[in-house]
Amino acid sequence: xxxxxxxxxxxxxxxxxxxxxxxxxxxxxxxxxxxxxxxxxxxxxxxxxxxxxxxxxxxxxxxxxxxxxxxxxxxxxxxxxxxxxxxxxxxxxxxxxxxxxxxxxxxxxxxxxxxxxxxxxxxxxxxxxxxxxxxxxxxxxxxxxxxxxxxxxxxxxxxxxxxxxxxxxxxxxxxxxxxxxxxxxxxxxxxxxxxxxxxxxxxxxxxxxxxxxxxxxxxxxxxxxxxxxxxxxxxxxxxxxxxxxxxxxxxxxxxxxxxxxxxxxxxxxxxxxxxxxxxxxxxxxxxxxxxxxxxxxxxxxxxxxxxxxxxxxxxxxxxxxxxxxxxxxxxxxxxxxxxxxxxxxxxxxxxxxxxxxxxxxxxxxxxxxxxxxxxxxxxxxxxxxxxxxxxxxxxxxxxxxxxxxxxxxxxxxxxxxxxxxxxxxxxxxxxxxxxxxxxxxxxxxxxxxxxxxxxxxxxxxxxxxxxxxxxxxxxxxxxxxxxxxxxxxxxxxxxxxxxxxxxxxxxxxxxxxxxxxx
Amino acid sequence: xxxxxxxxxxxxxxxxxxxxxxxxxxxxxxxxxxxxxxxxxxxxxxxxxxxxxxxxxxxxxxxxxxxxxxxxxxxxxxxxxxxxxxxxxxxxxxxxxxxxxxxxxxxxxxxxxxxxxxxxxxxxxxxxxxxxxxxxxxxxxxxxxxxxxxxxxxxxxxxxxxxxxxxxxxxxxxxxxxxxxxxxxxxxxxxxxxxxxxxxxxxxxxxxxxxxxxxxxxxxxxxxxxxxxxxxxxxxxxxxxxxxxxxxxxxxxxxxxxxxxxxxxxxxxxxxxxxxxx
Numbered sequence: 001x002x003x004x005x006x007x008x009x010x011x012x013x014x015x016x017x018x019x020x021x022x023x024x025x026x027x028x029x030x031x032x033x034x035x036x037x038x039x040x041x042x043x044x045x046x047x048x049x050x051x052x053x054x055x056x057x058x059x060x061x062x063x064x065x066x067x068x069x070x071x072x073x074x075x076x077x078x079x080x081x082x083x084x085x086x087x088x089x090x091x092x093x094x095x096x097x098x099x100x101x102x103x104x105x106x107x108x109x110x111x112x113x114x115x116x117x118x119x120x121x122x123x124x125x126x127x128x129x130x131x132x133x134x135x136x137x138x139x140x141x142x143x144x145x146x147x148x149x150x151x152x153x154x155x156x157x158x159x160x161x162x163x164x165x166x167x168x169x170x171x172x173x174x175x176x177x178x179x180x181x182x183x184x185x186x187x188x189x190x191x192x193x194x195x196x197x198x199x200x201x202x203x204x205x206x207x208x209x210x211x212x213x214x215x216x217x218x219x220x221x222x223x224x225x226x227x228x229x230x231x232x233x234x235x236x237x238x239x240x241x242x243x244x245x246x247x248x249x250x251x252x253x254x255x256x257x258x259x260x261x262x263x264x265x266x267x268x269x270x271x272x273x274x275x276x277x278x279x280x281x282x283x284x285x286x287x288x289x290x291x292x293x294x295x296x297x298x299x300x301x302x303x304x305x306x307x308x309x310x311x312x313x314x315x316x317x318x319x320x321x322x323x324x325x326x327x328x329x330x331x332x333x334x335x336x337x338x339x340x341x342x343x344x345x346x347x348x349x350x351x352x353x354x355x356x357x358x359x360x361x362x363x364x365x366x367x368x369x370x371x372x373x374x375x376x377x378x379x380x381x382x383x384x385x386x387x388x389x390x391x392x393x394x395x396x397x398x399x400x401x402x403x404x405x406x407x408x409x410x411x412x413x414x415x416x417x418x419x420x421x422x423x424x425x426x427x428x429x430x431x432x433x434x435x436x437x438x439x440x441x442x443x444x445x446x447x448x449x450x451x452x453x454x455x456x457x458x459x460x461x462x463x464x465x466x467x468x469x470x471x472x473x474x475x476x477x478x479x480x481x482x483x484x485x486x487x488x489x490x491x492x493x494x495x496x497x498x499x500x501x502x503x504x505x506x507x508x509x510x511x512x513x514x515x516x517x518x
Numbered sequence: 519x520x521x522x523x524x525x526x527x528x529x530x531x532x533x534x535x536x537x538x539x540x541x542x543x544x545x546x547x548x549x550x551x552x553x554x555x556x557x558x559x560x561x562x563x564x565x566x567x568x569x570x571x572x573x574x575x576x577x578x579x580x581x582x583x584x585x586x587x588x589x590x591x592x593x594x595x596x597x598x599x600x601x602x603x604x605x606x607x608x609x610x611x612x613x614x615x616x617x618x619x620x621x622x623x624x625x626x627x628x629x630x631x632x633x634x635x636x637x638x639x640x641x642x643x644x645x646x647x648x649x650x651x652x653x654x655x656x657x658x659x660x661x662x663x664x665x666x667x668x669x670x671x672x673x674x675x676x677x678x679x680x681x682x683x684x685x686x687x688x689x690x691x692x693x694x695x696x697x698x699x700x701x702x703x704x705x706x707x708x709x710x711x712x713x714x715x716x717x718x719x720x721x722x723x724x725x726x727x728x729x730x731x732x733x734x735x736x737x738x739x740x741x742x743x744x745x746x747x748x749x750x751x752x753x754x755x756x757x758x759x760x761x762x763x764x765x766x767x768x769x770x771x772x773x774x775x776x777x778x779x780x781x782x783x784x785x786x787x788x789x790x791x792x793x794x795x796x
Contacts, residue, residue: 062560231753251753253579310580311565362739367753375580377740378557389739391653 012487014415026216029517031498033125033244033508034233035203035224041181042194042203044165045113046121054246055203057509059100060188063091063110065158066505068272070328070417072156073504076105076166076189079212084461086151091178093142097212099168100187109140112169114146121177124421128152132458144382149189151460154418161272161510163416178405191217201226205512216514229368234258243517244499246508247271252313252368256490265496268315268489270507275324275422275486281374281442286407286482288353293479297347299337301383302376304485306339311372315491319484322423326487328417329456329469334477344383363410372485373410388446399435412488413438418506419469420457427481428453440485444481524786531782537775540769545596548589556590556742557582567760577579578751578761586633588741594743595772598659601716605663606724610670611713615701617671618678640665644727648736656739659730659747662724669679673716677709709785719785722776727771744769 033112035051044056063077072080115136118125129136131489132152137145148155157314158164166189171182189212192205207217225242225510227233227450236242238261247270250258259266282289282298289295306317325332358380362373377387387408392400400406408483416422425431425438429445450473458466492508494501497518501511524530543642543660544551554560560573561583567576567584575584617628630669635643644661649659681687690700729745738747744765 253753257757261760306559310559367750371580371750372740374557375559375740378555378559381555382558391735393649 018320025500025514025516027516028220030221030223030514031219031244031515031517032225032242033409034236034242034249035226036249037228037244038226038234040182040198042197043168044162044186044188044336045117046178046183048122048124048162050159051507052247053307053506053509055205056186056188057161057190057506057514058192058205058222059165059186060161061190061510062159062161062166063093065510066157066160066273066417066501068505070157070272070495070505072159073170075159076110077159082156086153087148089146089155089201090139091144094143094162094212096247097143097184098169098170098210099189100193100208101168101171102210103168103170105168105189106141106146107165108141109166109169110144111136111138112173113245115441117167117172117177117512118164122164123288124416125158126391126422128155128158150458152420152458153460153462153465154420154457157417157421160417162506182502184423185279192222195221218344222512228256229335236407237261238491241351242279243495244508247273247492250493251327251366252311252315255315255493258314258493259491263496264493266491266493268491270492270502270504270509270511271324273505274414275326275417276412276490277319277322277324277484278413278486279360279486280483280485281406281409282402282410282480282483283407283409283442284319284400285404285443289349289358289407291351291353292479293347294351295483296337297344297353297383297463298349298380299344299483300340300347301344302379302485303339307372307375308486310339311368311375312486312488315489317487317489319487321473321484322427322470322482323416323473324487325417327417327419327423329419329462329466331473333470336477341379341383342396348383348385351386351417353385355386356475357388359407360387361397361400361406361409362388362389362391363412364392364394367418369410374492380407380448382492386507387442398437401441402435402439404441404443411437411441419468420453424453427476442481442518444479449475449479521555521786524783528782528785530778531785534681534775534778534780534782536649537771538692538779541592542596542773543587545592548593550668552586552589553584554586555791556586560586564754564758566689567764569623574748575764576758576760578747579754579758584761584764587747588764590742591744591747591765592772593770594741595725595728595745595769597729598655598662598743599721599776602662602666602724602728603720605659605722606667606670607713607717609663609707610667611674613667613710614671614674615678615706615709618675618723619682619701619705620699621679628671632656632671635665636668638665641727641730645734646658648731653731653736653738655741658736658738661731662727665674665727666720670713670716671721674709674714677712678705681708715784716781719778720779722773725769725776726773 030243035054037051039051039055041047044052044060060139061076062499063075065073065075066094067073076094078094080091083089092236099105119129132148132182134147134149139145168187175191191208191211193208195206196204207220227236230251234250237245237258282295284290306319308318320332320336321334355361359376361374363369366498373389377389394396401409409469411428414422427444428450433439452472456465459465459468476483499516499518500514503514539702558617561577561581563577563579563581565573565577568638573583584612613628617625625648644665645660648657687704732743732745733749737743748762757763
């Protein structure tokens with residue numbers, strides 16, 4: 001008996017040992033990754049385009065990282081404390097961190113970054129710091145204290161690397177940030193350094209030998225390959241030229257084919273922070289589109305399940321309202337709209353629609369979006385709505401969307417982990433402004449919704465916030481300021497011998513710190 | 519020998535004409551044959567051809583009937599080919615006639631203007647025009663017309679140059695007919711034969727141009743055209759070849775037929791040329 005138990009214990013420990021050995025990262029190696037399109041620049045403080053974040057998120061770092069459940073994890077901040085009144089955040093920094101040029105990273109850099117640099121240039125941090133933050137102070141070389149004007153729940157979600165990348169004070173202080181020549185040679189604290197950027201061809205990152213986290217990174221080099229054509233990117237993976245196809249870089253149709261290849265893994269994780277939410281924006285200023293019944297009719301008319309299943313190859317999930325099920329404070333206690341052409345016809349008739357032509361602006365992001373536009377056009381025509389599709393290129397789309405020159409417009413927005421950051425902006429009155437395609441371009445305005453969003457952002461406890469957000473989701477799902485179509489999944493396709501690639505809520509954006517190659 | 523007989527002597531022309539008649543018939547009866555919109559999903563996506571009798575050519579990425587798309591696409595392709603050729607003729611014929619008849623500095627100016635258009639690669643110019651004007655039926659027709667008129671102008675100018683020295687034109691001048699009337703009633707009727715030949719060949723190249731534009735996503739998004747179908751299926755060429763293949767064949771056959779028929783017309787309308795070839 002004892003012998004058996006001992007034997008079992010031995011086996012179990014051997015098993016545990018075996019697992020531990022399999023998990024032991026191997027050092028060295030080169031990984032080739034696709035980045036699409038080519039980033040405009042790699043200075044992440046000044047630019048937060050998707051491709052910029054993918055590359056620069058491994059050069060720069062922020063105070064915190066977020067796991068797949070969006071819980072904050074230590075990064076440049078070793079630990080942090082929130083005062084009982086939820087107004088003072090104290091961050092303790094890691095010891096022995098240096099910039100890529102060898103200078104030490106201290107609390108001065110943090111204060112400079114958050115209080116000066118990003119306050120001036122960062123579109124997401126600026127409104128937060130101006131509205132919510134009272135002061136940002138250095139306590140000692142390794143401690144920073146942020147004092148808020150009032151409790152602001154989303155504060156702890158603001159320190160993701162694209163939202164608040166740490167910028168070296170000794171290089172930027174007192175200069176014209178946007179014109180600083182150092183923007184071409186980004187200096188961060190991250191696990192990788194920029195070695196070479198051959199425009200139109202590749203971006204070459206090499207290991208930061210003096211990285212503060214001992215034993216990391218595991219890889220020696222990363223090549224970010226720039227291949228403009230989607231079909232060519234798929235071929236590059238098939239022929240072994242690249243090891244990782246980042247989310248959205250290949251056609252939906254190719255995802256199914258490529259993920260069946262030998263030694264190929266596919267994951268839809270690593271997008272929890274962004275939780276891309278796709279929808280159609282009706283321009284409520286334009287005649288019949290201002291009518292709630294008409295918008296509800298459109299929602300019933302659109303076969304969203306067909307879009308998910310056929311157009312997007314079964315990827316993603318049908319949304320119920322403005323907040324993604326991956327984001328905090330989601331509630332499904334809302335009016336729902338199943339595909340029901342009959343009901344759609346009744347509602348559209350009741351709305352007083354007289355056969356006006358509705359212009360549908362296609363999003364020029366590739367074949368899949370075009371197919372989606374065609375399918376939805378047919379859905380709407382089936383219930384008697386006259387639709388005219390408009391095609392344009394990306395600058396044309398940006399211009400039309402930001403100048404409200406559309407009737408129905410496709411869009412997808414990132415939720416950024418908290419409704420106060422990624423959701424409210426599309427519905428509140430104060431964000432109706434020309435010039436930004438990601439503002440409240442449809443022109444929906446409802447004082448009740450404005451108040452609910454404003455109160456929810458600064459409500460002191462999560463419970464109170466949840467109550468307010470539940471209420472606002474209910475109101476919006478009834479009023480339909482936009483027609484939610486899909487919680488999008490962006491699959492990352494990679495060779496199975498690249499391990500630990502997607503471990504955080506932003507996936508490959510900061511994933512190469514821990515990644516290794518077998 | 520009558521015109522018809524001369525045309526019929528060219529076997530290629532007969533074949534071309536037959537294909538053309540079939541395509542035109544197909545286009546005319548398309549709404550009766552496929553009353554539903556070609557954009558409508560009718561079966562499961564990627565249905566292979568010859569599997570279900572109802573959908574002999576299979577379905578595309580969204581489950582739309584390819585045969586229906588072909589029929590409705592024939593209307594679009596033929597209409598665009600025809601109308602844009604007319605646009606090209608409307609620009610090219612008057613310019614060529616004026617240049618040829620007036621001569622001198624007017625001729626020089628108009629021909630330099632024509633050459634200016636000829637030096638720009640026509641497809642690139644068409645892309646730019648459509649991109650600027652937004653991809654719509656009207657702008658596509660206009661773009662194709664604008665890039666294809668220079669050869670017409672040169673052809674008409676050459677004809678007019680030789681015609682204006684003929685005696686009956688000199689006679690008309692002598693009796694004091696106004697210039698516009700001379701061009702309209704004495705000169706132009708005699709250039710009709712080569713214009714018809716050229717026009718029939720131009721319809722073919724206009725269809726090709728429209729297809730290329732649609733393939734690149736610059737077609738009218740509200741119209742099902744053959745080029746669009748080829749373009750929409752190209753990413754699935756490996757596993758669903760039929761989506762691009764059938765419309766591709768349709769384009770090929772139609773353009774070939776137009777060229778054959780054009781050749782036949784040429785032979786029939788220029789008997790001396792035709793006899794010389796035998």
